[in-house]
Amino acid sequence: MIRRSLVLFGASLLFLTACSDTKAGTASPVTTSSTRANAVPGPGVPKVDTPLDTTRFKRTPCESLAVEEVTTLLGSGATAKEELSAPGGPTCNWQPAGTTQATVGIIFNKVNQAGLTAIYQQQGSTFRLFMPVAPVGGLPAVAYGLKDERATSGRCAIAVGTSDHEMIDVSITQSEANVGNSDPCAAAHEVAEKVVENIKGAQ
Template identity: 40%
Template sequence: MKRVAAVLAGAAFFALAGCSGMVLGKAEPVAQTGSALPSGSAVPENPSEQQVPGEGVPKVEHPIDTTRSSRLPCTALTARQITNLLGDAAPATPGLDRPGGPACYWGGDAAHGNASVDVKFPDIDKLGLTSVYQAAGGAYGFFRPLDPVNGYPIAAYGDRDTRSIGECHVALGVSDQQTVDISARQSQKNIGKKDPCDSARGIAEMVLSNIREG
């Protein structure tokens, strides 16, 4: 399933806008620590009958139940974390009826240099990262597995590579059937200072800690 269209409908990406240590360093290529399925692979017509994880997709060894978190998506990040990420406080905008699943959005305005963070709990299917891997080379012209987050697999994806403009989407596998997706946009002044997918992975680490504790 093509998740990017649903993400873009909420105008969500990410950016670290100021003193956060996550913006230090030069942009680097995204690490490739996994393998995608053959280019152009498509999700079956009846995904519910497909075995997960699919071929080449990393298994989630310690699944997390995100039912509660998906009902309260704005608890995925704390107010302090958002302030550190965006350089200033930003109100949380929940979207329980957003296309693709419940989500929460922060920032995106001039006060934050157009930097923004969006966290989504996809409910499109029950394929988890398998859905993302299968769209690699097809719906997702951009796809890169990243280093796992505390043992949980994660991949950057998109219909195109938007890192040069400071944007990145990542899907964090929290079970074989479920991901948490983070979309990120960097502020204009931070574009080029760090790969935005590395920054999005850092946000995923925060989200993972919060949903495990919650």
């Protein structure tokens, strides 16, 4: 069961990788010659057999979760912040009322056209946390991070390949009370499932 105290790291942490931008909070996967559009999917990267059209939600990322779903996750009074021109791509971050650190966030990645290949090629180097997870709505997915902060900070980001060239990122940070008591990656996976379900339902 998804706990109400989930959280997103926010746009600043979703795509922290080898940097193509030195500004704080805007780091993103570098597009190298081996991650360009004509080189995907790369070796070992699962192919997206049925791409998911995310065009509408790139314009309205906060609609990727319904109000009642956000209330279930974060409680009543949670607020949404939409940034269509965020460095990583169109973004929505939800934060609960009160002082808890818990948040949930979605990014429709626009950094490159390499999809999950950009993450797979940085496993073990940029991404010390790299863990393929069960498909999300039939789409390949991987949990990743600059470091493993699941037990220490209750943070996890899951990238879902919506095509061989594109992905969305679902990130949560648990409330202080829940850190260490449940797996934030499992919670992020459940949120990602709901996001993909909502996108499919709108088509």
